[in-house]
Amino acid sequence: FSTGVLGEPLTAERIAAAIPAALSALNANNWDRAANAILTTDTRPKLASRQIIVGGKTVTLTGMSKGAGMIRPDMATMLAFVATDAVVAQPLLDQVFKEAVGCSFNRITVDGDTSTNDAAVLAATGASGVHIDVQDSASLLLFKEALNELCLELAQAIIRDGEGATK
Numbered sequence: 001f002s003t004g005v006l007g008e009p010l011t012a013e014r015i016a017a018a019i020p021a022a023l024s025a026l027n028a029n030n031w032d033r034a035a036n037a038i039l040t041t042d043t044r045p046k047l048a049s050r051q052i053i054v055g056g057k058t059v060t061l062t063g064m065s066k067g068a069g070m071i072r073p074d075m076a077t078m079l080a081f082v083a084t085d086a087v088v089a090q091p092l093l094d095q096v097f098k099e100a101v102g103c104s105f106n107r108i109t110v111d112g113d114t115s116t117n118d119a120a121v122l123a124a125t126g127a128s129g130v131h132i133d134v135q136d137s138a139s140l141l142l143f144k145e146a147l148n149e150l151c152l153e154l155a156q157a158i159i160r161d162g163e164g165a166t167k
Contacts, residue, residue: 001038001079001119035064038079042066046157050146054139057130059086061146065154067110067161080105080120080154085128086143092133096144097122104151110162122147 025033035045049062067078082097101120132143 031062031064034081035066038064038066040066041163042161044161046154046161048150048153048157050150052139052142052146054086054130054132054136054142057128059084059128059130059132059143059146061086061143061150063150063154065105065158067158078105078118078120078158080151082120082122082147082150082154084122084124084143084147085126085130086124087126087129087131088124088143089133092140093122093124096140096147099144100147100151103148104155105158108155108159110159120151 031047031049032045035047039045046065047063049060051061052059061082061084063080063082065078065080080101088096097120100122105120130139132139134140
C-alpha cells in the first residue's frame with residue numbers, strides 16, 4: 001500500500017531494511033502508531049473500534065483509514081485497514097466487507113479528484129475463536145452492524161479532515 005508521489009518507485013532495499021525493526025515493534029496496541037504512520041496530507045489519524053458479544057465472548061473490530069484529498073466515490077488516495085479477531089470464512093468476509101464499503105468509503109467525496117491508489121482491506125485473525133457464519137443469523141447481523149458502523153465512522157473522519165472542505 002502506498003500513497004505519495006505518483007510514478008515514484010518504492011525503494012525495495014529501504015523497505016527490506018526496515019522489516020526487522022517493524023517486526024520487533026509488533027504490538028496489539030500499536031494501532032495509533034500505525035494510523036499516524038500512514039498519514040500524508042491528513043491532519044490527524046483516523047481510528048475506530050467496535051466490540052460485540054457473541055455467545056458470551058467478545059469479538060473486536062478495529063480499523064484505521066487515511067485520506068484528505070483526491071477522494072470521491074469508489075475511493076482514491078484513501079487507505080482503510082480493518083481487522084477482526086473473529087473467525088469468518090473468506091467468502092462471507094468478502095461479502096460483508098463489500099457491503100460495508102458500499103455504504104461508507106464508496107459514497108464519500110472531498111474534491112471529486114481521482115487517483116491511481118486506493119485500498120480497503122478486512123482481515124479476520126480468528127484469535128477470539130468466535131465463529132461468525134450464516135448459520136447463526138443473530139451473530140452475523142451483530143457483526144455486520146458493527147462493521148458497517150466502523151467503516152462509516154472511518155469514512156466520515158476522512159470527510160471531516162478533507163483538504164479545503166467547508167461542508
